[in-house]
Amino acid sequence: MNGAERKACSALNGCWVSPGGGCLVGGENFADLGADVIKVEPPRGSPSRNVGPFYKDVPDPEKSLFWFAYNTSKRGITLDIEKADGQETFKRLVKTADIIIESFPVGYMDGLGLGYSVLEELRPEIVMTSITPYGQSGPKAHYKGSDLAEEVEIMMQAAGVAAAAVAWAEDLYSDPQLKHRGHFRWLDWDWPGRPEGQCTAFDGPAFRLSKTPDSQWAPDIYGQHDQYVLKEFLGLSDDNIADLLAERVLTTEEDIVPLFGL
Numbered sequence: 001m002n003g004a005e006r007k008a009c010s011a012l013n014g015c016w017v018s019p020g021g022g023c024l025v026g027g028e029n030f031a032d033l034g035a036d037v038i039k040v041e042p043p044r045g046s047p048s049r050n051v052g053p054f055y056k057d058v059p060d061p062e063k064s065l066f067w068f069a070y071n072t073s074k075r076g077i078t079l080d081i082e083k084a085d086g087q088e089t090f091k092r093l094v095k096t097a098d099i100i101i102e103s104f105p106v107g108y109m110d111g112l113g114l115g116y117s118v119l120e121e122l123r124p125e126i127v128m129t130s131i132t133p134y135g136q137s138g139p140k141a142h143y144k145g146s147d148l149a150e151e152v153e154i155m156m157q158a159a160g161v162a163a164a165a166v167a168w169a170e171d172l173y174s175d176p177q178l179k180h181r182g183h184f185r186w187l188d189w190d191w192p193g194r195p196e197g198q199c200t201a202f203d204g205p206a207f208r209l210s211k212t213p214d215s216q217w218a219p220d221i222y223g224q225h226d227q228y229v230l231k232e233f234l235g236l237s238d239d240n241i242a243d244l245l246a247e248r249v250l251t252t253e254e255d256i257v258p259l260f261g262l
Contacts, residue, residue: 024048024070025206026101026131031073032205032216038093038229039074040081043251045222053169055200061222065169068219069203072187076220077229078251081112086249092234094119100128106141173201189218223251 031037055063080086186199
């Protein structure tokens with residue numbers, strides 16, 4: 001489905017830029033409903049790609065079930081926003097966006113000169129959401145998510161409350177209620193070494209609308225949409241992109257080889 005076809009049958013239109021790997025669920029929900037979500041990863045890939053469990057228990061950044069669950073229907077671009085060229089490219093991307101969702105530690109984007117006060121000057125109508133476990137201010141603002149999870153676990157154990165039952169992936173896939181609701185979708189998934197024509201089951205969209213179909217597709221592989229986003233959204237030429245590759249602002253073959261052991 002191309003961009004025009006996607007917008008024509010979508011409940012949500014517009015471009016959403018999501019730097020960082022932590023704001024996965026919000027971006028996926030919007031993407032599955034038709035928003036053009038561009039996920040920005042560092043050239044070496046998002047740490048979330050290395051979160052298990054993995055497809056067929058084979059550790060691989062392109063086979064993380066965690067990554068599959070939260071990255072359907074998104075476009076992905078690799079970009080080093082800690083480098084000057086990467087920051088300028090990100091700013092150009094912001095000028096095409098309606099919403100930014102970021103989940104870096106408090107103050108990280110400001111420290112790079114990419115905070116809301118700067119981006120608002122580039123695009124006054126931009127909406128920016130910053131997601132952290134405890135918000136942007138206060139004595140616990142710099143706590144990590146693991147700190148929050150630990151506190152909740154301690155509190156619930158002290159109260160004698162079980163948080164949730166643990167279920168394996170195969171238990172969920174065979175659950176009669178999820179089957180009745182059509183929860184899982186078989187999507188064509190393109191990753192290195194995958195047999196041609198093989199589809200994989202993914203969680204379907206979290207929201208189902210009665211009058212507008214969703215437009216879900218499988219998660220992107222590493223750096224899959226770099227060329228598309230840079231050319232179609234920013235109008236960069238092949239020479240411009242070659243310069244970014246030379247500066248290692250984007251993913252190169254040298255980055256990919258260690259990931260896959262090719």
